[in-house]
Amino acid sequence: LHKxxxxxxxxxxxxxxxSSVDGFNQWHxxxxxxxxxxxxxxxxxxxxxRPRFKFAIKDASFxxxxxxxxxxxxxxxxxxWDAWLANYFGLCxxxxxxxxxxxxxxxxxxxxxxxxxxxxxxxxxxxxxxxxSFDEAxxxxxxxxxxxxxxSSSSPRKPYLSNLCxxxxxxxxxxxxxxxxxxxxxxxxxxxxxxxxxxxxQGNAGAERMYRAL
Numbered sequence: 001l002h003k004x005x006x007x008x009x010x011x012x013x014x015x016x017x018x019s020s021v022d023g024f025n026q027w028h029x030x031x032x033x034x035x036x037x038x039x040x041x042x043x044x045x046x047x048x049x050r051p052r053f054k055f056a057i058k059d060a061s062f063x064x065x066x067x068x069x070x071x072x073x074x075x076x077x078x079x080x081w082d083a084w085l086a087n088y089f090g091l092c093x094x095x096x097x098x099x100x101x102x103x104x105x106x107x108x109x110x111x112x113x114x115x116x117x118x119x120x121x122x123x124x125x126x127x128x129x130x131x132x133s134f135d136e137a138x139x140x141x142x143x144x145x146x147x148x149x150x151x152s153s154s155s156p157r158k159p160y161l162s163n164l165c166x167x168x169x170x171x172x173x174x175x176x177x178x179x180x181x182x183x184x185x186x187x188x189x190x191x192x193x194x195x196x197x198x199x200x201x202q203g204n205a206g207a208e209r210m211y212r213a214l
Contacts, residue, residue: 002031002102004113025118027127027175029182031102032095032112040112040129041088047165049083051076086144093146094133104190106134108146113182115175127170130179131163132186137197159187161198164207176210184214 032040055072092099096109104111110133114126135142136155142162161183166176187193200208 002033004029004031004104026173027115027178028118030114030116031104032091032099032114032129033102034092034095034099036114036126037088037092037095037099039124039126040114041084041091043126043129043167044087044091044163044165045080045084046168048087048163049080052079090144094131096146104186106191108134111186113179113186115179126167128166128175128179129163130161130165130183132183132196133160133162134158134191135160141199159183159191159193159196161196176207177214180211180214 030036053072053075055068060068091112094110095112098107098109098111110131113130113132115128116125117127133142134157137158137160138155142160161180164176164179166179184196187196198211200211
């Protein structure tokens, strides 16, 4: 993990009473590197995974359970492995060269910011991860994998916040807001952009309230 401080994202004195700076007393902010990709994928899987296969084994007879259990187990294992691989390879694809040479400069590669507890000596436990990319503000979701060829679209490109995930044991503590403020600071101070756009999953009232409160 490439540790960042307040000066790295150029938070000025007027921001020192904000939740962004207060968060530095509780959490350390880092740039995710290639060696951290597995830990980041693990956290994304924990936050976002939803099973695609469901079996009503409880209502089945004993014989049906005997027949269905191995199939359900194999499909569930495959589903979990497939979801984790999608997270891992998607992160590596979108992070590109920035994962090998971490920086806050604007480029086609996504920035992955991670938070660890400030009281952790090793600073290895990822509590939250958020992605910041420079994508077309077309209103469409960003692709899970980085395209092989540049887009020919004429839509303007803007900072795009996505894939914010917070460890379930550390939610409702202001960590999500802290990560969003850090993204805003990078976009404003390092990229010289005046807005960040995002998508919210329909029905996710908690996330919508948090974003509206920023």
